[in-house]
Structure formats: C-alpha cells, structure tokens
Amino acid sequence: MANSLSVSEALQIAEKYYQANRLSQAEQAYHQVLKEQPQNAHALCGLGLIAQKMNQPEMAEKILSNAVSLQPKLFKAWFSLGNLRQASGNLLEAQSAYQKAIELQPNLAPLYNNLGYTLQQQKKWDEAISCYQKALQIQPNCIEAEVSLNNALFIQEKLPKDKHSHYAAVNNQLGHNRAKANDFKGAEAYYQQAIAMEPKLAEAHYNLAVVLQEQGKFTEAAVSCQKALSLKPNYAEAYKQLGDALQQQEKLEEAADSYRQAFKLKPDYAEAYSNLVSVLNKLNSTSIWERFGKIRQASGIKSAFLDAWKFFWMGFAGLNFLGRIATWLATWFTPPYWGRCHLSYYHSSGYVSPKADIYHQNLQLGANVFIGDRVTIYNDRNGGRVELGDRVHLYGDSCIQTGKEGTVKIGADTHIQPRCQLSAYQAPINIGSNVQIATNCAFYPYDHGMIPGQLIHLQPLETKGGITVDDGAWLGCGVIVLNGVRIGKGAVIGAGSVVNQDIPDGAIAVGVPAKVIKMRSDLALKKQNNKSKSINSWLSLAQSHQTKGQFKQAAQAYQKAIKIQPSLSEAHYRLGMVLQEQGEQNAAVASYNRALTIKPSSDIYFKLAKIHQHQNNVQEAISAYRRGLKLINPHYARIIEAHKACEIDQEIRTTPENSREQVIIGGHPFPSIPTVCNDRSKRPFWSVVLPIYSTNRRSNYLLECLVSVLRQWTGEEEMEIIVVDDASPIPLKDLIDEIGGGIIKYYRNSQNRGAYKNFNTAVTASRGQWIHLLHDDDYVLPGFYDRLRKSLEKSSSSIGAAFTGYENVNERGKVIFTQQLYKQQQGIAKGFVEKIGIANPLNMPAVVVRRSTYEHLGGYLPELNYTGDWEFYKRVTAFYDWWYQPEILARYRQHSQNITTDSTLSGSNGTDIRKAIEVSEKYLLDEITVKARHYHFACCLNNAIIPLKAGKISGAILLLQEALKIDNSPQSVTKLFSWLKQDEVSALRNEIVSRLFLEGLKVKPN
Structure with missing residues (x-):
C-alpha cells in the first residue's frame, strides 16, 4: 500500500479519522484499502457508515449490504443497517438487521431499544415492551430505553397521568441530545412525543421549530414558533427563531419585526441583532434611498437616519487608524456602554472602541x-x-x-x-x-x-x-x-x-x-x-474527589447518591473502590456485593476477588474471578461449564525433555528448540506459556496473571495456554484446575530445572505460531492479543518478534514506571539493534516471539540467571526485525520476591550482565559492545548502592568487581575512585581497605 502501510494499519487510520469526524480523509483511507483488497468487508462497512453520516441513505444501504454479504458477522454493519431501514420505514428489514446484530452482541442495551422502537412502529406492543425491558435489564440506567418503555405505555394509555409531565421533560431533553448529534429526524420524534404528553410545554414547541428548520421545513417551523409564543409570550428565543423561519421564506419585513421583538425582550441578544442587520441588508435591494425608505417605514424617520449613519461608518471599521476614526463617528448617535454592543453586528470586523x-x-x-x-x-x-x-x-x-x-x-x-x-x-x-x-x-x-x-x-x-x-x-x-x-x-x-x-x-x-x-x-x-439532589452531580463530585485521592469526601458523595437511589449499581461499585483504597476491606466487600446484587459486572467481581486474595480467601477469590470471566468471555463460560459437568480431573502432563542438540550462533552454542511435530491438526496462533516457580507469596499473583489471559481466550483453535511448573514447593494443580479447567494445560517438572531451562521447556511444549512467555507475577491488559494479532498475522517473515508499551507496577498494583520506546510510532522498530545491544529496555510480559525464531536461533542460555532474556533479544535483533505496538498492553511487577531483586542484592546481576555482553560481542558490531560496556559499568556503580543500603556489602563488592571486568579502561578506573570518595559509600570503602589489609598480612616478607 501507499507509504508502506499494511491493510490493518490503513483501517486503523481510517477509523481514527472517522472518530475525529474527518470524513473525507477516512473515506480516502478506506478506498486505499479497497484498492488492495476489493472485498475487504471492514473497509466497505466504514464507507457505509460515512455515507450514513453524510445523509446518503441509499448509498449507505447498498455498501453495508455488500459488507455483510462478504462477512455476515460484521456487527457494526448490521446495527447501522437496522438504523437505516428504520429511518426509511422498512420496518421488517430493520427488525431482521437488529436481530442479526443481537445474535453477534446479545448484551447491548441500545440494540434492544432500537429493536423495540421498530416493533412499536409495527404495533407489536408486547414484543416492543419486552425489548425495552431487556435493555433495562442489561443497563438499568439506559434513559433511552426507560423513556421508550414509558412512551409505549403512554400510547396505549397505560401511563399514569402524574408521570406525563416528567416524561415529557425527559423526551424534550433526549430530543435536545439527538439534535446536538445532528440526528434531526430522531430529535423531531422525541419533541413530538413530549408535546403529545404535555401540549403546553413551550420549550418543546420551540425546540421542534429548531429541528424542523434544520430539515428545511420552514413553514412548519414558523407554526411551531407561533405555538410556543402563544404559550409563552415573552419567549425571546422563539421570536428570534420565528424571524429565521420567516427570513428563509423571504418574508423579510415580518422577519425584521420578529427580531426587533426578540431584542426588545432581551436587549443583549447578539444573534437577533446580527440577523436583523442581515435582513436590513437584504431589504437594500436597489439603493441606499430605497433601503432608507424601508427602514423608515418599519421604524420611523429618526431610526432610519440613525441606522443609515451607523451602517455607513461601521462599514469602514477596523484596527487601523482610519478604522478607529470610522468607529468613533459611528458612536455619535449611540448611547455608551451596552448601548454600543449592537454596533459589533453591523460589520464582521466587530466594534473596537476608539x-x-x-x-x-x-x-x-x-x-x-x-x-x-x-x-x-x-x-x-x-x-x-x-x-x-x-x-x-x-x-x-x-x-x-x-x-x-x-x-x-x-x-x-x-x-x-x-x-x-x-x-x-x-x-x-x-x-x-x-x-x-x-x-x-x-x-x-x-x-x-x-x-x-x-x-x-x-x-x-x-x-x-x-x-x-x-x-x-x-x-x-x-x-x-x-x-x-x-x-x-x-x-x-x-x-x-x-x-x-x-x-x-x-x-x-x-x-x-x-x-x-x-x-x-x-x-x-x-x-x-x-426533590432529592441530582445523582449525576453527586457522582461527578465524588469522582472528582476520588481522582484527587480525597477518598473520605468521595465516599460521602457516593453515599449521598446511594441515598437518593439505592439501586444505583455504579455508586455502590465506586464506593467499594474508595473504601478499598482506604483499607476498609470488609466494608468494600459489602459495597461490591450490593452492586453485584443489583447488576452483575466483571469489573466488580475482579475487584472483589483481589480483596479475597488479600485476605487469603483463595477459594472465594477463585469463585469471584470465575464469575467475572463468565460474564465477559462466552468461550470461557462454555468450556468451564462443560468441564464442571463432566467432573474430569485435570491431568498432569509429562514435561517434554529439553533438546540436547545445540544451535551455533557467532561461535557460541545455544540450546536447540525442536520444530512442532506434524500431527496435521491446526496450530493455534498464540501459545501463552507460564513457566512458573511459585512460593506462597508469588502464588497470590498467579491468579491475577491467569485471569488476564483467560479473559482474552477465544478458543483452543486460536490460543493455547500452558503452565509449566518447575517443581514449586506448594501445590498448584488444584488452583489451576479451578480457574482454568479444560482450558489450561498443566505440566510439572519432576525436579527443579531453574528459570531459563524451564523457559526452554515451556517453548518446547508450545505449538502456537507466536509464543508469549509470561511470568506468574506479571499480567497483560485487555486487547494485548487481539491488537498484536491484527498487526502480526499478515506481517513479513522478516519480523521475528514484537513488543508493546508496558508499565511497571509495585506489589499493590500501582504504576511506578511507563515505557513506550517509540512513543506512538507503530511499525517495525527502527534502530532497535543499538538500543537493545546497549541495554535491555524491554520486560518479558510485553514481548512475543515467533516460534520459528526460536527454532532458528535456539532458546535461552540457562547460565544467565538475570540476563538470559536480554541476550536472547539481542540474538533475535541480529537476525530479525522487531514489530512495535505502541499501546500500553502489559504490566511487569516489581516486588521483593522476583529474580531481579534477588540478583541485585547478591550482586550476581553484574556477573550475568558481563557474561551477556561477552556472548553477544560475537554477533553484534564492536561499537555497540563498547557502548554497552561503558553503560553497564556506570549501572553497576549505581546499583552497588542497593545492596549496600540493605547491609549486603558482599553484594556491593561483587558489583564493583564485575564493573571493572566489564570496563577496565583508565577512564572507568578513575570514575570508580571518584565514586568511592562519596560519604554514602564509606562502609563499602572501609570494607575494601580492610580486605586489602588482610590480603597484605598474608603476603610473606622476602
């Protein structure tokens, strides 16, 4: 494609243009896709939506119909076809389209609302009411469905009279919302309904006039304005709107009278002044004297002279010297202060006082x-x-x-x-x-x-x-x-x-x-x-407090909202979040449970599960996670229920042996990864593999990690999930079976192999085209697998690995660091060989690797306990391109139980860094290795402070020793001596002196 964009990238760009209402650019992008793939249903759907938005219903219908014929499961297209057919009066076809959309997304309230309205137009009252009720069941605060239900009851004369006024006001407001969205026909229907319920609602008549005029129905708009004025004689806005409608009908004198009435009632009514000036200009059809006569006829001789004077001089107004003089002359017969405001409407350049x-x-x-x-x-x-x-x-x-x-x-x-x-x-x-x-x-x-x-x-x-x-x-x-x-x-x-x-x-x-x-x-x-205070206002205030960390005030505001409407699930949920932040765990659990009673939600179940984990209630946590997963992932729900019904015990699979063969790269041997045996079954796109060694503390994170993957699992044909347990001291089989029985394949090593040997075992066990190695204490965010797949499934074979943006979080899940290496520049990572060659900017949860890359280059070096992943990424970069997905889609957890912390305190990370540099210097450019040595010399010095502060002086000394092995140039030795002069490393300095002294005593005199 043009500019080397892939089809998926072009579709993403087109969608962004569409969302930003830049329709012409979106249309061009979709056409570019169709040049490459004439049968691309997503591009056709996009063009159909644009045609619909540009008020071209026939073209939109044709394009969207073509899209669904190519891809029958295209939800957006069916939904839009339903709306188009409903608007054009093709009710049976609209009904069919909505039903197709519901089959694809059965839990969307607006769908049922629109289907209900279509059925209502066909006089199928019971079915319509059933749809509205279903919409409210899915989304209890869906105002449109609530109003549609009561509108249907009103038409059937079943709505109590004391509710007519309320729902008339709500219809009027919804009409206003539709008008703001440029859906004037929808707005008209709401206003008509409001008037039917409350015929004396002047605002509804006025609003109806506005949308009628937008549709070019000027005569009807004038009638609606006159009705509004009969109900509310001092309605300045209605006079102005009436003037607009009359002006469109070329009834200029009558329009001028309406505008004068408007600013007589509202002296600072700018638009009325402006439109009056426009009308007077139109009345000036032949000469200044004819215009003077018409103004005199309408307003009197004095007004005619004064208007002519102002018109003349304001025509020369401006910021330059002559313009300021003209403005001064225009003010001669105009009172000061507000009296001069209307002069700004005599000319587009406005009024700037002299x-x-x-x-x-x-x-x-x-x-x-x-x-x-x-x-x-x-x-x-x-x-x-x-x-x-x-x-x-x-x-x-x-x-x-x-x-x-x-x-x-x-x-x-x-x-x-x-x-x-x-x-x-x-x-x-x-x-x-x-x-x-x-x-x-x-x-x-x-x-x-x-x-x-x-x-x-x-x-x-x-x-x-x-x-x-x-x-x-x-x-x-x-x-x-x-x-x-x-x-x-x-x-x-x-x-x-x-x-x-x-x-x-x-x-x-x-x-x-x-x-x-x-x-x-x-x-x-x-x-x-x-009546009681506004729920939305209290929620808005509460959320403002919550954002600022003012949890006590936020809790009080949420409680106010709940007092007004006890059945408001959102308020109970958010109150639970605030209470959880304050450490009031039991109160938060109670609030979450109340929210779930009103309206089950996966987010609430997941919050509840984390509290149960914190309280070491593992079974309750698993139960909550399962319920949440069932709500958002129908694939998961189906398999879990089938597995539960069969009462099948999850087998412990035999761990595959690591290959003894080796791959030689740059003269160095690496563990071989065998190819997938050909069993003729379709290989999944993803293999998500968790090589784990879990202690009591780390097992608390395992559930969160598994749930983050299971919520994105779309079936075994698309993704396999594998857990390879490296002989953990605590049993994990039952936990994994309860959360992912029938989905997760569980392996357990007979004895501990060590981290990177277990990584190689996990890769060997996988069958997917792309492999995601995920530590049990890390997790992925929604969209990780879907967005990467869209980019990778049609990618060039030159791409051997990919990474996303990621965040580091602490033990409590708070974000402490964010990494987006190339910001928003999605695509092949440019200049990545130098970046990765000098230091490792990646974390494993954000990285996926093509399985064929492992088969070509081998697996991880087991002896590099801290830097095995870095060395492997460098090896990949020497032979393949990397794809960069800019969104933050993964999280790496920093805590006291991970390998990084242990190796830093012991100082062994310095040894592993040195070895990783020595291995990669065989296949990377010399200048990159030199930069890596300089960089990691400084890192070892800086990191030596960490074990020193923890009382691990031996770890700090080992880091200094490795720093000198990494880079022993005179400049680095000088930096080391300068660094040792700092007061904060005095304990380390004394320890070095002491060891040198003891070594000196061992030396025998000649």
Whole structure:
C-alpha cells in the first residue's frame, strides 16, 4: 500500500479519522484499502457508515449490504443497517438487521431499544415492551430505553397521568441530545412525543421549530414558533427563531419585526441583532434611498437616519487608524456602554472602541467582537497570542496582558464585564464559550517566589499550570482565579471567592478558598417539588474527589447518591473502590456485593476477588474471578461449564525433555528448540506459556496473571495456554484446575530445572505460531492479543518478534514506571539493534516471539540467571526485525520476591550482565559492545548502592568487581575512585581497605 502501510494499519487510520469526524480523509483511507483488497468487508462497512453520516441513505444501504454479504458477522454493519431501514420505514428489514446484530452482541442495551422502537412502529406492543425491558435489564440506567418503555405505555394509555409531565421533560431533553448529534429526524420524534404528553410545554414547541428548520421545513417551523409564543409570550428565543423561519421564506419585513421583538425582550441578544442587520441588508435591494425608505417605514424617520449613519461608518471599521476614526463617528448617535454592543453586528470586523488601547502584534479577533472603552490588550516580554472568539464582549476598563509563555484564548459568546484583568504570564488562560464573568474578576496563572531575604517582586515567577474556565461557567463579582485551576462546565463561583483548586462541572462554589456548597442540579430539582439532589452531580463530585485521592469526601458523595437511589449499581461499585483504597476491606466487600446484587459486572467481581486474595480467601477469590470471566468471555463460560459437568480431573502432563542438540550462533552454542511435530491438526496462533516457580507469596499473583489471559481466550483453535511448573514447593494443580479447567494445560517438572531451562521447556511444549512467555507475577491488559494479532498475522517473515508499551507496577498494583520506546510510532522498530545491544529496555510480559525464531536461533542460555532474556533479544535483533505496538498492553511487577531483586542484592546481576555482553560481542558490531560496556559499568556503580543500603556489602563488592571486568579502561578506573570518595559509600570503602589489609598480612616478607 501507499507509504508502506499494511491493510490493518490503513483501517486503523481510517477509523481514527472517522472518530475525529474527518470524513473525507477516512473515506480516502478506506478506498486505499479497497484498492488492495476489493472485498475487504471492514473497509466497505466504514464507507457505509460515512455515507450514513453524510445523509446518503441509499448509498449507505447498498455498501453495508455488500459488507455483510462478504462477512455476515460484521456487527457494526448490521446495527447501522437496522438504523437505516428504520429511518426509511422498512420496518421488517430493520427488525431482521437488529436481530442479526443481537445474535453477534446479545448484551447491548441500545440494540434492544432500537429493536423495540421498530416493533412499536409495527404495533407489536408486547414484543416492543419486552425489548425495552431487556435493555433495562442489561443497563438499568439506559434513559433511552426507560423513556421508550414509558412512551409505549403512554400510547396505549397505560401511563399514569402524574408521570406525563416528567416524561415529557425527559423526551424534550433526549430530543435536545439527538439534535446536538445532528440526528434531526430522531430529535423531531422525541419533541413530538413530549408535546403529545404535555401540549403546553413551550420549550418543546420551540425546540421542534429548531429541528424542523434544520430539515428545511420552514413553514412548519414558523407554526411551531407561533405555538410556543402563544404559550409563552415573552419567549425571546422563539421570536428570534420565528424571524429565521420567516427570513428563509423571504418574508423579510415580518422577519425584521420578529427580531426587533426578540431584542426588545432581551436587549443583549447578539444573534437577533446580527440577523436583523442581515435582513436590513437584504431589504437594500436597489439603493441606499430605497433601503432608507424601508427602514423608515418599519421604524420611523429618526431610526432610519440613525441606522443609515451607523451602517455607513461601521462599514469602514477596523484596527487601523482610519478604522478607529470610522468607529468613533459611528458612536455619535449611540448611547455608551451596552448601548454600543449592537454596533459589533453591523460589520464582521466587530466594534473596537476608539478609546481602547491595543498594543499586541499577535491578536486574533473572531467575527462581531465587541471591545469597549479603555480596554487594554498588550504584549509584554514576548508574550503569546491573544485569541478572541466570535461575538466575545470585553467591556470597559478590562485588561488582557500576555507575558513570556503566556497565551489567552476566549471562546465564542463569552462576556467579560468591566474592570477585569487576565494576566497570562508563564502559563495560558483558556476561557470557553458562553462564559459570563462579572466585574472586577482577576485571573493569575502564576505566583512570585517568596524566598526570605530577597525582594518578592525580583524573584522569578512560578506556576502550577494554566487556568481553564470551561463552557457555560459563571463567575460573580470580584472572583480571583489562581494558577493550575480548572472551573468545570456550567460551574458558578460566588462573588469575592478565591479559586485555588478545581471546581467540578455544574458545581456552585463560594468562599476563600472557594469550596463546593451544592450542585446547580440541586436548584433545578428543588423547583420540582424539592426533590432529592441530582445523582449525576453527586457522582461527578465524588469522582472528582476520588481522582484527587480525597477518598473520605468521595465516599460521602457516593453515599449521598446511594441515598437518593439505592439501586444505583455504579455508586455502590465506586464506593467499594474508595473504601478499598482506604483499607476498609470488609466494608468494600459489602459495597461490591450490593452492586453485584443489583447488576452483575466483571469489573466488580475482579475487584472483589483481589480483596479475597488479600485476605487469603483463595477459594472465594477463585469463585469471584470465575464469575467475572463468565460474564465477559462466552468461550470461557462454555468450556468451564462443560468441564464442571463432566467432573474430569485435570491431568498432569509429562514435561517434554529439553533438546540436547545445540544451535551455533557467532561461535557460541545455544540450546536447540525442536520444530512442532506434524500431527496435521491446526496450530493455534498464540501459545501463552507460564513457566512458573511459585512460593506462597508469588502464588497470590498467579491468579491475577491467569485471569488476564483467560479473559482474552477465544478458543483452543486460536490460543493455547500452558503452565509449566518447575517443581514449586506448594501445590498448584488444584488452583489451576479451578480457574482454568479444560482450558489450561498443566505440566510439572519432576525436579527443579531453574528459570531459563524451564523457559526452554515451556517453548518446547508450545505449538502456537507466536509464543508469549509470561511470568506468574506479571499480567497483560485487555486487547494485548487481539491488537498484536491484527498487526502480526499478515506481517513479513522478516519480523521475528514484537513488543508493546508496558508499565511497571509495585506489589499493590500501582504504576511506578511507563515505557513506550517509540512513543506512538507503530511499525517495525527502527534502530532497535543499538538500543537493545546497549541495554535491555524491554520486560518479558510485553514481548512475543515467533516460534520459528526460536527454532532458528535456539532458546535461552540457562547460565544467565538475570540476563538470559536480554541476550536472547539481542540474538533475535541480529537476525530479525522487531514489530512495535505502541499501546500500553502489559504490566511487569516489581516486588521483593522476583529474580531481579534477588540478583541485585547478591550482586550476581553484574556477573550475568558481563557474561551477556561477552556472548553477544560475537554477533553484534564492536561499537555497540563498547557502548554497552561503558553503560553497564556506570549501572553497576549505581546499583552497588542497593545492596549496600540493605547491609549486603558482599553484594556491593561483587558489583564493583564485575564493573571493572566489564570496563577496565583508565577512564572507568578513575570514575570508580571518584565514586568511592562519596560519604554514602564509606562502609563499602572501609570494607575494601580492610580486605586489602588482610590480603597484605598474608603476603610473606622476602
């Protein structure tokens, strides 16, 4: 393909374009795939979805039908076909498509909801209601299904009258959501339903007018606006919408009257002003005098003259000298302050007061911006850009200044009242759209240093980050916002508050410092008969506390949500997570169990299992893991149930003997890995192999490791899972049989072979095309095998191994390190031979190796207890390419029981590093070996501190000895002597002196 992209890569890129709504680029990418593979169902499906989104239903139907004929199990295509056919009125075909989709994904609530609506349109009420109930059973908080169910009951006259008003409001809201998603036909249906339930709901009539106009139904839109105004005569927005509908019908005088009514009711209604100006421009069809006459006829002679004066001079407005003079002339007959706001709509360049001070070379103004008297915008110390969005209003005496690294961005329709200051030094200030900021507010995304003994104003500025005020927020008079703060969407900050921490969406915060006292949703609910506080708001607040580690406050907020709705599974689940973080294990178990009673979930079962493990309740942990796996993996559920029914005892397989043959690479012998015997059965793609030696402590991790693989197991034809037990001192057969009976093949060595010999045994036992060696204390994340397979199954034979991004976690599972070696650059790892030749940036759980690579190059060297994997990776790199998958898909656990810790304390890792370098210098370039020696000399010195602090002086001395064997150049010896002068290694220095002294006593005099 073009640019050397594989088909799978091109599909991924196309999907990313589609998700980002970059439809033309997505379409090009899908067509590129079809050039290579004309019958690629996924590419056809993508094109069908694009056609559907671009409102081309006939083309979408044709393409998606073609896709499912090529691949009948293409879920997205069936779901989309159902939606298309439902919208076009082909109800039986829509029903069939939804049923096909349900066969592929039977646990998706929106599917049952859409199928229910299709059945409802066919008057199949019982079947429709059954579908809605099934959707709610799968997802109890599925609002669409709840509303659809009650809409069906309403049509059948079975919905109690006291619920009509509530569900009318909910239908109205859902219509609003569909309109935002550009689904105007769906929105129209919801609004019509709201009106049927509550005919006097003016907002529903108005919203219906909006979507009708979007569909080009201007006459119907005008009728809906007039109905809304009959119910709510002071509805400024409805007058404006009526004006829009009339303007589309070329009823310009009537449209102008509607716009005048709108801004008569709402004097600062910017869009009404703007649209009125547009109408007046259209009325100017032949000459200025005809326009003057029409305006005089509509508004009187005085208004006609004043409008003509403003129109004329604002046509020359701008930031240059002549533009400022023209603006000044336009203000002659206009009152000050708000009275001049409408001038910004007479011309797209907006209104900049002649008294404003603009001293900024990087100022970007949107359309119809208003900048009032004595507003100052200036650039100080190479400050960054100031960007004002469309229809931003900056009122008098406000100041915007940018200094070094500071920028200011203000979104559309935001109003900033007089005497506000935005001082962007060191960090940006980003203010969203439709934000209202009262007088005397200040924004400071920085602070001065306060070291004693120095003048504060001479100390450098410090910052914790920029300031963000999200869309729709409202700040009262005199609010001060400090650095590193985010004020959430729709939040309200009381007058005089100082905001020094994040404020969640929809919160009301007051005080110094500002604290959340309630949620805006509380106020709306109080108006509805003082109902209980909003569940979503409490959940949002709780999650905000939880993210910041404020677990006590988070628990209180979750408990508030549960008090409102005791059947809310999510709140019980999240409360359990918070209690678990606080160490309240029994309370967390109780909370998880309540959540599971309401709605079974694999995530909750897995959390519960970890607590049982922590409490050494192994059987309860296994039971919880099994239940969670059954919920998310039907392949696992089928085999486990069949195995349980047959009561078959898991056999202990005979461990294959390691080959005595050798492979010679670079003159060095390596253990041979035999090829897979030809038994004519299909080989699986994956062999996931766990070579284990488990103690009491490590066995706690084994379950988590196995579960991470079993949740991704798709059948023995695709993946085999093998455990090779290296004669562990504790029995593991029963544990493995209980969690993976019928799936996991269990081998046990008669005697301990050692780590890397056991690795070779595990590889020999495998049959898969690709092998994943996984330590029992590591684990993989969801998507590991699927994403790698998509990249590898059609890869070139030159690729012998692959690795993903990974994380290191501690004993408690907390992430302490992240590695994405090539960041997001998926593909063949460039320059990897030098990276791996110098040091090992990989960890085993993130690595998979083609079995034929082992057969060609041999297995792991058993004598390299610490560096056997590194040496093998270097060997692979000398002969094959590596594939890099950038996502974080694996986790390596650092703890006191692993090989790395033991070898560091004993110092033996230095010996293994030296030996690995000596082996690889036979097949790697000399310059790479030299760099490796320099690098690991320094590493041994640094690592010597670890055993020294642990009281293992012999381990530290061994590391120093190996460091000199690795690199004994004069420069390195000098570095060693300099390093030994440090105070923190004095004990080591004394030990070396003592040993030298004793050696000296043994020397006999001549």
